[in-house]
Amino acid sequence: MHIDWGSLGLVFVVALASVVVLTSLFSFAVVGLSQREAARESGGSGTGPLAGAVLCFALCLAIVGYGIYLIVA
Amino acid sequence: MDFSLIVLVVIVAALAFDFTNGFHDTANAMATSIATGALKPRVAVAVSAVLNLVGAFLSIEVAKTISGGIVDDTKVTPVIIFAGLVGAIVWNLVTWLIGLPSSSSHALFGGLIGATWIASGSDAVHFGKVVEKVLIPALASPVVAGIVATLGTFLVYRITARAKQGTVGRTFKAGQIASASLVSLAHGTNDAQKTMGVITLTLIASGSLAPNSGPPLWVILTAGTAIALGTYLGGWRIIQTMGKKLTEIQTPQGFAAETSAAAVILTSAHLGFALSTTHVCSGGIIGSGLGRKLAEVRWGVAGKMVVAWALTLPAAAIVGAVAAEVSTLGTWGTVLIGLAGVVVAVGIYLASKRNPINANTVNESEPVAQPANA
Numbered sequence: 001m002h003i004d005w006g007s008l009g010l011v012f013v014v015a016l017a018s019v020v021v022l023t024s025l026f027s028f029a030v031v032g033l034s035q036r037e038a039a040r041e042s043g044g045s046g047t048g049p050l051a052g053a054v055l056c057f058a059l060c061l062a063i064v065g066y067g068i069y070l071i072v073a
Numbered sequence: 074m075d076f077s078l079i080v081l082v083v084i085v086a087a088l089a090f091d092f093t094n095g096f097h098d099t100a101n102a103m104a105t106s107i108a109t110g111a112l113k114p115r116v117a118v119a120v121s122a123v124l125n126l127v128g129a130f131l132s133i134e135v136a137k138t139i140s141g142g143i144v145d146d147t148k149v150t151p152v153i154i155f156a157g158l159v160g161a162i163v164w165n166l167v168t169w170l171i172g173l174p175s176s177s178s179h180a181l182f183g184g185l186i187g188a189t190w191i192a193s194g195s196d197a198v199h200f201g202k203v204v205e206k207v208l209i210p211a212l213a214s215p216v217v218a219g220i221v222a223t224l225g226t227f228l229v230y231r232i233t234a235r236a237k238q239g240t241v242g243r244t245f246k247a248g249q250i251a252s253a254s255l256v257s258l259a260h261g262t263n264d265a266q267k268t269m270g271v272i273t274l275t276l277i278a279s280g281s282l283a284p285n286s287g288p289p290l291w292v293i294l295t296a297g298t299a300i301a302l303g304t305y306l307g308g309w310r311i312i313q314t315m316g317k318k319l320t321e322i323q324t325p326q327g328f329a330a331e332t333s334a335a336a337v338i339l340t341s342a343h344l345g346f347a348l349s350t351t352h353v354c355s356g357g358i359i360g361s362g363l364g365r366k367l368a369e370v371r372w373g374v375a376g377k378m379v380v381a382w383a384l385t386l387p388a389a390a391i392v393g394a395v396a397a398e399v400s401t402l403g404t405w406g407t408v409l410i411g412l413a414g415v416v417v418a419v420g421i422y423l424a425s426k427r428n429p430i431n432a433n434t435v436n437e438s439e440p441v442a443q444p445a446n447a
Contacts, residue, residue, distance in 0.1 A: 004205070007344045008209070008213055008346075011337060011340045011341045011344065012213075012217050012221075014340045015217060015218075015221050015333065015336040016221050018336045018340075019222075019224070019329075019332055019333045019336050020224060022332055023226075023229050023328070023332060024232060026245075026248055026328070027228060027229050027232035028232060030236055030240060030241055030244045030245065031232060031233060031235075031236045033236075033240050034236035034241065037237055037240055064251075064255065067336075067339060068131075068258075070343070071131055071339060071343050072131055
């Protein structure tokens, strides 16, 4: 019997890393959107936070897309 | 390729199992989205169905594991596979009736192991492979998903603590739709593969395919379609258990739980681990309950689920073994088992009508299970 602890460990590490990065990025994007709303309510433009949020969302999409690409290719 | 009648019967049984797999596991992807209202129940199952079909085409690593792994290809006959499938289908239907999210994968493995053991002897079952490919992933995967989801949920709440709650709720609803879709895709890459593996195993056993072949295209297509149809039907009973009874779920938690489940399933499907999507998703939901401060995990419900997990493989194995014992007596035995399977399925369907749960009522029940109402 051969238990492939290496692969199992790899699953854990890859899943943990991708979830930490994805949930953090998404949360930062949410914070950005929230700051934009706050800025607009107080008369500002909120362009900076919005740009940050869009960048975070785009990174999320890119990571997910790359993950699916790795599986298909 | 020419098929004998028994091979055809096995293929039909395999697709029937795939169908039960679909509605049994809709909950894995969509329970939290339906519970938080991110998606309407009907929309959720439709999205999930389409993505399951897409996922079926993405990767065939898991299918290869099944057909070249836990039982001895050379000692398995189509009749044995048929008996194993009957065991798996019966267990899937029973657990659906009582709303328990047990693992379809373990039902399948259990049925096959039981049937092979009785019909071809214990040396036809590769117990080493069973431990390596089934038991270890079964123990490790919910823990891994749970830890990952706990951390993910913690981060989400920590980072967004001072953001406007309205924005948080709205945005995570959208995020949840994306993450739930990913789980459905992951489910297709993992669970649709299991039926493909079984059909491929049958074709090899009957000599239609060379040993160690991958699944032909028509197998991928029919298996993907069967699981998609089952998914669309919606296993509302299990959705209710996972979305409402395990822990109360907010959208950020649902997002974290689903992202974790998708990451774990996709990574391991890519490496050929046939882990149970049910175990992973349940682990993720519990983890998201732990990661949010003060969120209550109902350990009573979780405990019942774990008992069902532990029972799944042996219970399906026993049904599979009995089915194999009778089926191998001759053609009449196989016919008898087939009829018995149909009778059980119809009986369970009729029993479910006494206490129906559907798209309209799935979110209505009080979170605490009503006593003696089943």
